[in-house]
Amino acid sequence: MQFLQKIISELLENRHDISGLDIVLPGKRPMVFIKRILKEKHYQGLLPNFVTIDELIAELSENVEIKGIALWLFAFRIYNKIDASEDFSGFLKWFPTLQKDWDDMMKFSDDDQKILLWMLDEERIKNWGENLGDDDNPRKRNLNFWRKMNEFLPLLKSELKKENLATSGMLYQDAFSAIENFAKQTNRQFVFCGFNALSRVEEQLVRQLLQWNKAETYFQADQYYIDDERQESGKFLRETLKWKEFNDSRDFKWIENQFSQPKNIKTYEVSGNIVQAKFLPEILKKIPKKELSETALVLLDENLLPAVLDSLNVVESVNITMGFPLKNLSFSNAIKKVFYLQKQQEKKTSSYYYADVLPILEELPNDEKDSEIIRNFIFSIEERNIVYISKTLLQELLGNLSYFQLLQKPENYQTFLDLLIKFCYELKFKELDDIQYENIALFENVFKIIKNQLLPYQIDVKIETLEVLINQLVNSESIDFVGEPLAGFQIMGLLETRLLNFKNIILLSVNEGKLPLGNTQNTYIPFDVRKNFGLNTFLENDSIYAYHFYRLIQNSENVHLLYNALSSGVNTGEKSRFITQLEMESPHHIEHIIIENSSEPIAQELMKIEKNEEVMRLLNEWKNRVSPSHLVTYLYNPIDFYLNNLLKTRETNEIEEELSQRNYGNLVHYALQFLHEPIKGKILSVNDLEDLLQQTDSAIDFAIGKLKHQQEFYERGMNYIHKEIAKRVVRNIVEYDLELVKNGSALEILDLEKEINCDFFLDENQTDKISFYGFIDRIDKLDGVTRVIDYKTAKPKNLTINLGKNKEEKLPELFFRDDYKQALQLSIYKYCIRNVLNINPDNIETAIWSFAEVNNGPQKLNFIDIEDSEVEDSIRNLIFEILNSEVPFEEKEKVSW
Template identity: 90%
Template sequence: MQFLQKIISELLENHHDISGLDIVLPGKRPMVFIKRILKEKQYEGLLPNFITIDELIYELSANIEIKGIALWLFAFRIYQKIDSAEDFSGFLKWFPTLQKDWDDMMKFSDDDQKILLWMLDEERIKNWGDDLGEGDNPRKRNLNFWRKMNEFLPLLKSELEKENLATSGMLYQEAFSKLEKFAEQTDRQFVFCGFNALSRVEEKLVRQLLRWDKAVTYFQADQYYIDDERQESGKFLRETIKWKEYNDSREFKWIENQFSQPKNIKTYEVSGNIVQAKFLPQILKKIPIEELSETALVLLDENLLPAVLDSLGVIQSVNITMGFPLKNLSFSNAVKKLFYLQKQQEKKSSSYYYADILPILEELPNDEKDSVIIRDFIAAIEERNIVYISRTLLTELLGNLSYFHLLQKPENYQAFLDLLIKFCYELKFKELDDIQYENIALFENVFKIIKNQLQPYNFDVKIETLEVLINQLVNSETIDFVGEPLAGFQIMGLLETRLLNFKNVILLSVNEGKLPLGNTQNTYIPFDVRKNFGLNTFLENDSIYAYHFYRLIQDSENVHLLYNALSSGVNTGEKSRFITQLEMESPHKIDNIIIENTSEPIAQALMKIEKNDEVMRLLSEWKKRVSPSHLVTYLYNPIDFYLNHILKTRETNEIEEELSQRNYGNLVHYALQFLHEPVKGKILSINDLENLLQQTDQAIDFAIEKLKHQPEFYDKGMNFIHKEIAKRVVRQIVEYDLQLVKNGSALEIIDLEKEINCDFYLDKNVPTTDKISFYGFIDRIDRLDGIIRVIDYKTARPKHLTINLGKNKDEKLPELFFRDDYKQALQLSIYKYCIKNVLNINPEYIEPAIWSFAEVNNGPQKLYFIDIEDSEVEDSIRNLIDEILNPDIPFEEKEKVSW
């Protein structure tokens, strides 16, 4: 803390007792270090009075500061006298920004009314001679806006003064008029430490006190950026040096020459924000343990704090100056989603979207009873694929949830606030970790503050507006860390580094837009108007950031600057121009290091399962009930076969917002089953089939009910299209059958969803116990002109149903079904084998076929083997099963091909 050491040393030299001094600081943090320095110097007197410059200026005002929500509510009540048509929600969209502009006007200019008139006159000049018409347009809105502001803001100031209240800008404006008298009459001695950019009021305060010899000033400047007019970091101090108060009898203190001293400066180009935190331990390993208390980590992006803390396992003592943002915690996210849900209810929605409900239930703390209710709720909506939940159904499924009332539409905002306060209060008595408890307690306090602030006002507040008010408080709230500020590795934001110096400095996210912030000012006052009236623009703000940056590193020996080079989201991947300035202008050699993502790639080794005794035992169990689809799965990927059909693992259900291909197939299946079931077992007539055509809509409704889907799931969007396509496919199948009958064919539907069970002997010559038992369901078995058709419905197009192995038949036949492109032929062949054996039908009269919904007008496309006997087909099936059961052939994962 070299700068503070110098200040205290000089003060103790000039004052035996410094208890009568007022030490004025930019912030509170340096107080702790000053006290330590005084202790080290064995100072035994009373401590001086520590005060910030804002507090000093506020002392000069007789009014009380009003800000935030209290100011917004007060201002809205006054604005209603100007424009009673605008509601509070609309008012909040522009007033907070205008209020900051207004405070700037009063802090930096002589007369805020002059700027307001300027803005109005500028709009008048822009529109001079033009007819803006009667309708609404941007130019007319701007003119009316500044006309209202010239009336509203003076009225607001007058009303605030009547109540002895003032905004920050009003306090500064009032103090400005009292500065000369205060400087003349006060008997206090002030010490101003480490200031850089001063407002008009602050500058006059310091200069008046200097003229009356009631103040001393200490600035931390460096020749590097003071002597160079191009250096924006020295912009304000170069102006301060020119004050006439600094002369032969009062020198400007101090201009050092530290920046040009030898330094080790390294920049790190890192791919991704989190990688910066992951690489941090590599830097810290090179810093001696005894120097960690002289090391500062400066986070230019507060969102990196959790990742940084996760990476600091090697550090024993850490002091975190910046608080953990409340808005980033799980309970905060749940409250945010709860308000979003209520906004949807405010729009008079008749149902709840499942994705609005689930995150709230998952992120709020739940006891065992609530957890059971939530599990049952999730299981119910997943089983029935409920995307939009009616109010009645929500009450049925979640009505016993302890906080169910929070999910319902409240009577008004007061009732909702009362529910939230009660909910937070009751939560604090449950088992919570410390962070959860702090999070909930802070929210409870925020809800109470909002309720108390709104109570005196008699106007309606929408849930959306209530959310804005709560966010205003929550976004500025942090959970403070408990630590020893004078020891250990220091983690802080850039502003917390003011007046402090460290031997080792590490900055993360040194990106353009983070350092400096750039042209991100949210203001209604154009750049040229701000410049003309002396208000800060983004250029002045950049100069302030530049000073903080250069001042921080000027006394450091080792500087590490990390920036995210990855362009993603709002991040441009562009390093800060301050790094470029160091590289091009500074006397130091900058080491540039590129950090690749250090995470190890996920192992790509394909899974392999040896067939040990336990696996063989499971395979023996599997042989008792084998579906043709099991063999198809094996063809696709043996590992999937092992996991799904041997270990019997199952994928979790997921709610489909758009109908899946599988459920689309089921929709058609069930509809056809509904139509054909009443006419099963009879020779179909033209009248029968025409009647079926009339029942298509009813059949689809039946299928939807059987799928346990809600009818409204199909009311709009792609699901409506899927339903209409399914309806058309069902009609086309019935129409195809109708055309056959009209052409004189005899068609009889024998069975639907026919369950088959048949034994398949692995040694065809000796029927023994060495067998497998096939089972399955055949979608449709019918008789067309004496031929038994075994029909399997498919959503996909049929392929490779005509099989001709040609001259290489003997070579290819044994491994015919070892290829997944013959999966449909394999399934149909098994169906034919089972029908032949179970129903004792001559295979010559059995015709297995695929009826594809994608090519429905082509009818059932039959399986046809050219010059291949049924017995040879069965031998090929045996070969596939033998491989599955072979203990020497492991299950090996097939490499997935990406197209």
């Protein structure tokens, strides 16, 4: 606190009573520290009057400041007199930016009207001699925009003055004309502390008061950046030094020589934003505990605050002097999504998109009753794969939800705001953490403000308009933390460090684009126009940031600068040029440290499960009900077999926005079942099959119902294409059968979805057995041959098996390879059908009918020089391995294609 201590010490040396002083500060935070310094110096008089520069400017104006939604509504009413075609939501998309530009015009230039006229003239010059074409031409739109602004903004100013109201810029403009009289007539004595970049109005106020000896000024400058004309951090103070008010009788206070004093400066190249927060305790461990109250952590990226707080377990006392952005909190995100949902309903849609509803339910605070309703809702829509939820179904599933009305289309915006206010009020009585409570309370207040401000205006407010209003307010709001600013480790933003000095400083996210912000101004006024009229450009803003940075360092002894070196998203991974300047120009040795991500890499070891007594018990149970698909799963990955078939774990249902391959297969299966069931058990005629072709649409509809899907799911996009392809596959299968019958073949469908249960013996004495079960898609008889047909979405693979000379070597482990999985499944079906139906093996064919190659018909399994008994032995060998207690279940490495 050296700078403030010097000021107070000098003031007390020159006068014993400072109660008559007005101490003018850039912000309110330093007031607390000045009071502590006065206490330490045993000052016993009344406190001086503390005032910020903005409060002093407002005092000079006779008008009341209007801002936020009140200003937007007032301005919209005036704008409607010029252009009645634009609605309020459209107006809100450009007016807040224009208003900031307009305020800048009034704060930094002599006459805002000159700039407005200049902008209009500039647009005209750009289009000199050109045919502008229709109104959609961007140049013509710009020209029309500035024509309107030259009429609108003067009219707005006039109307505001009639009501004794003013924007921030108007207050400054009013104050400028009142400065001279104020300086002459006031009896107050002002002390201006720690200012750097003064606007035209602020500079005139300070200089006039100095001329009348009614002010003292204290600047915190350093020879390092004052003497060097190239140093942008001293840009404004070098101009202030030239004031004629600083002469032989009045010194410029103070230019120190602190920056060049010995300092320990370290820069840290860190791999990632969160890693910066994780590394923070390592820095703090090296700072003595007694110095933590002299230590400040400056966050240049406010979004890092949660991660930083999580990492500060080494610090007992922490004071946070910055806000956490409201827009980053879960309740804020939920409210945004509520507005988005309502905006969709305003478009008269007949259903709700599930992804618009689920995030709201998951992010809003819910009690146990609401949580149970939401769990049932999620189960229902996942089970039925409901992507678009009808209003009737939503009422049925969520009607008892305490805040269900928020999901329904309201009668009008007043009703909706009343619902939101009531909802927020009731939520505050539930169990919430402190940040949640503040988040909800802030929204409740915002909704009340919007409601009250809208009441006097007859504006057609749509939900979209409310959404824009909410976003404008919420994006600029933050939750302020309350703490003890005089004790403990300090966490703050860069602007909160003004006038304050710390022995140890740590800055996070010292990246280009964070420090300085760079050319990120949101403005309608081009750079050259801003430069010409003395308005701040990004260059001036860079100089302001540079001053804050160097001023913070100049009185510090230990400086830690961390930056994110990773390039990802909006982060370029580029360190701030201020660091480069320090390294190249400063007299200090800068130690550079590289910090890699300290987290341990995730172990890539494949899972391995030994077959202990419990696993063997589960395997013995499994032997009673073995599906061919279990063996296929084992071939793919033994761990999946263990998890799915022994432990009975199942993947959770997920809503498919696009039909999965599995459900595409089911769609065709169920459609074929619908068609074939009525003709089962008869020799098919041409008429039978031609009649089926007329029923394919009905069959697909039946299949959709069997899947519990909605028809709407298949009405657009890829799902419509999948449905049409499925319909074509069904038709092709029926047409393939029709050709057989037309060519004289006798075709009879014996069974569909035939459940099989058969014993398969593992030993010659038939004492050790397993029981196969499963469902065969289709069993038919074609010209006296019984065909066992399995439908597949995949193409047939390795259905003709010839082991040649290596038969004796390969046959025992034939089915140990997953590329023979189709052959394995068909072999088991053939075994079961032969034993259950007592059919001669020579009259049985097993085949895959692939939907991918449907016109090729059923592709039959063909073993060359391999007997059925040998195939069965190969199946036994696979089962023996599964049951072998010495062979663990080992995960197979997944191959990425």
